[in-house]
Amino acid sequence: MIAIVEKTQITWEKLSDDFPLPDEPVDNISQLYLAEGLTSSLETANLLAENALVAGNYPVCATLDGKVVVKAPDWMYVPHLKVPLVEVNRSYTPQLQGDIPIIVMEFLSHTEGQEYSSKPTYSPGKWFYYEQVLKVPNYLIFEPEEGRLEAYQLDDTGRYQLRQSDGNNRYILEPWPLFLGVWQGTMRNRTGYWLRWWDESGNLLPWSLEEIEQERQRAEQEQQRAEQAKQAQRESIARKSIL
Numbered sequence: 001m002i003a004i005v006e007k008t009q010i011t012w013e014k015l016s017d018d019f020p021l022p023d024e025p026v027d028n029i030s031q032l033y034l035a036e037g038l039t040s041s042l043e044t045a046n047l048l049a050e051n052a053l054v055a056g057n058y059p060v061c062a063t064l065d066g067k068v069v070v071k072a073p074d075w076m077y078v079p080h081l082k083v084p085l086v087e088v089n090r091s092y093t094p095q096l097q098g099d100i101p102i103i104v105m106e107f108l109s110h111t112e113g114q115e116y117s118s119k120p121t122y123s124p125g126k127w128f129y130y131e132q133v134l135k136v137p138n139y140l141i142f143e144p145e146e147g148r149l150e151a152y153q154l155d156d157t158g159r160y161q162l163r164q165s166d167g168n169n170r171y172i173l174e175p176w177p178l179f180l181g182v183w184q185g186t187m188r189n190r191t192g193y194w195l196r197w198w199d200e201s202g203n204l205l206p207w208s209l210e211e212i213e214q215e216r217q218r219a220e221q222e223q224q225r226a227e228q229a230k231q232a233q234r235e236s237i238a239r240k241s242i243l
């Protein structure tokens with residue numbers, strides 16, 4: 001369904017303090033872990049600007065024909081805030097408080113959602129909202145049980161088009177540039193499919209937990225080398241004393 005928004009008035013207004021936000025919990029705890037993993041790698045690699053906003057399940061607001069619309073993507077990346085982060089409380093209003101998110105992700109669950117909904121009337125579907133209202137350049141939909149990732153990008157007509165992955169089944173995403181793809185493994189007692197970042201050389205960006213473990217292993221190896229060097233020195237001294 002192709003939605004037309006020429007007759008819809010879009011304004012950007014800060015959400016009132018008494019506006020009732022949805023307080024439903026996430027459908028699956030995996031959604032929290034997936035979002036945490038995406039952010040952790042970027043933080044570990046020092047790729048997040050100080051004035052960027054990275055959030056999971058956080059309300060993004062716009063006003064259509066005087067009616068407030070709130071959607072909470074499972075993960076999003078906003079490259080620049082116009083206001084201090086402390087002022088982005090309860091919700092985020094693009095244009096007013098910062099840039100439009102350049103990446104939005106939804107993680108599918110057993111609960112039927114609106115990830116593919118182009119419904120333009122109030123309250124609009126997520127697809128319509130991200131494509132026609134926010135105009136998010138990159139919209140990704142991930143099905144974690146089967147590890148299926150779909151990447152959509154706005155074309156010159158302002159419509160989402162399905163992207164083709166590279167030879168490694170990954171998608172390059174600005175502004176870093178990094179490649180996003182599917183990885184299978186375990187973190188925080190969750191074993192399954194994850195979304196991970198790779199650099200241009202094909203190196204997997206580690207999570208903070210992985211980096212801590214790598215540092216621990218390096219420290220142990222360094223300690224072993226030091227002990228071996230001391231032992232070799234003692235043996236050398238012993239041989240010389242015998243001679």
